[in-house]
Amino acid sequence: MSQRRSSGLSKSLILKGLQCQKALWLTKNPPKFDFPPQPDLEAKFKSGTEVGILAQQLFPGGIEVPYEGLSFPGQLARTKQLIDSGAQVIYEASFSFSAIFIKVDILVRDGASWQIHEVKMGTSTKSVNLDDVAVQHYVLNGCGLSVSKSFLVHIDNTYVRQDAIEINKLFSSDDISLKVAARQQSLPEIVTELRETMREDNEPNIDIGPHCDDPYECDFIPYCWQYIPENSIFDLRGRGIKKFDYYNRGIIRFEDVPLDELNNVQRQQVEATLNQQNSTDVNKVKEFLDTLWYPLCHLDFETFNTPIPKFDGTRPYQQVPFQFSIHVQREAGAEPQHYVYLVPSGVDPRRELIEQLLTVIPADACVLTYNQTFEKGVLRNLADLFPDLANAINSRLENVRDLMAPFRKRDVYRWQMHGSYSIKEVLPAMVSDLSYSGMEISDGMAAMRAYNKMCALEPGEELDALQRAMLEYCRLDTLAMVRILEALQKMEI
Ligand code: SF4
Secondary structure (H helix, E strand, C coil): CCCCCCCEEEEEHHHHHHHHHHHHHHHHCCCCCCCCCCCCCCCHHHHHHHHHHHHHHCCCCCCCCCCCCCHHHHHHHHHHHHHHCCCEEEEEEEEEEEEEEEEEEEEEEEEEEEEEEECCCCCCCCCCHHHHHHHHHHHEEEEEEEEEEEEEECCCCCCCCCCCCCCHHEEEEEECCHHHCCCCCCCHHHHHHHHHHHCCCCCCCCCCCCCHCCCCCCCHHHHCCCCCCCEEHHCCCCCCCCHHHHHCCCEEEHCCCCCHCCHHHHHHHHHHEEEEEECCCCCHHHHHHHCCCEEEEEEEEEEECCCCCCCCCCCCCCCEEEEEEEEEEECCCCEEEEEEECCCCEEEEEHHHHHHHHHHHHCCCCCEEEEEEHHHHHHHHHHHHHHHHHHHHHHHHHHHHECCCCHHCCCEECCCCCCCCCHHHHHHHHHHCCCCCCCCCCCCHHHHHHHHHHHHCCCCHHHHHHHHHHHHHHHHHHHHHHHHHHHHHCCCC
16 A cells, blocks of 8 residues: 655745656655766855845845744744734745745735745746746735735846945846736646645656756756667757657667758767767868967966856856966967966955956967857956956957867867867867866866855865865866867878
8 A cells, every 4th residue: 555645845846846747756756866966056055045135125124034943833923923913024924825835035015915026046037937926826825815916036137236236226026916817727736736746656657858957957867868878869969950859759869860850060970970980171270270370378267157246347147257277388389388367265356367367468479268259258348347458458359269160160070079069078089188077176167166165265275275176177278278279280281
């Protein structure tokens, strides 16, 4: 006989179930499976909490119902007490109806009714946010509270910080009342269905599909996708192909893909992989190399972004540089000299960073980047910010060239690149003795998380070790460019 399973729901479980009922079931019945370690999401949660607390200032004077120190029944009781005593604004108000527990970010009294204000870190209202608030509305109604209006409070990324944060400019509020009300009718049925799924003894028979990463990347992808082989239809790069249409027709492996249905780039990827074939257009490589000159500076920035802009003149989510690495080659064949700058934590890095950079990169040097759009964007922002340095920065900007170009255009392709032109795929394919694997920090997101962690650390061994790892990662990015360029130069006719 099956054991009776808990049918308690929370807002996040309902949203998970709306995305995929199997994900809901697996959350309640975790499979015996070795999931790979997840990246440290602490910084993201911390950002979300900071945004939530700041948004409370839109409705000052509210009283918070805390998570910490209060049980769920305690939070419900405290909320009821605040409502009964005439509170006008309640932060994190807690409710339960039909065994669904929810918290409302900001609840505002509106005559005999209440307004819901849900705060998100994003920059617009998404469909999943409407579902989120619809559940809150449903529970409040179930508890006998009337909801007059519902709002989604999100970040306005056009806001530019000057001095103290201006709360009313940082946040934008969308009235989503009608869309939330329209979802009310279907919710009881949805909740019943989700409860039935949770009570099932067996894992729901739901196949992988576009829902696996829409609206969120599902935690169970490693488990559900374990049977998809390497070099499958899902590894094909580029647009214009409906991968699940092929999957549903049973076409999964590269061997089975009809080549005449692919575009040239995808066809090249499949053929090159199956035949372990490389291709090089030496004339195009020569054309590219002819656009470079010496001195030649290989440049890479590391940046961070935050929803709440930290410094004057920055917008929400603007990329702010905190580190650069440069390998300078004075002439062809010369040993590259390495320069690096990592901002001391907690200070605005931009002025010192650009001043240092301008002393390292000669005005007449060729500035080589990997994905010039990014480095150019950082340099343009710095030129706008420091008009006294704009001429000097602009002269470097004019000299920027992009080492990614021959790989993006597929003038050079190696089957080990898996259809990608990212430096992480290009490096091991072009330079066999250099790689990012095994590094403590091995990509830009990890570097950003490390920077956030660095800002919170006191001086000591942990901080020193983290800084060493950040310097080593950034150094490898530009050393990788030196070695990839050497590999291209060896191909030249
Ligand atoms: S990976 Fe896809 S199929 Fe599996 S639980 Fe998640 S959403 Fe559902």
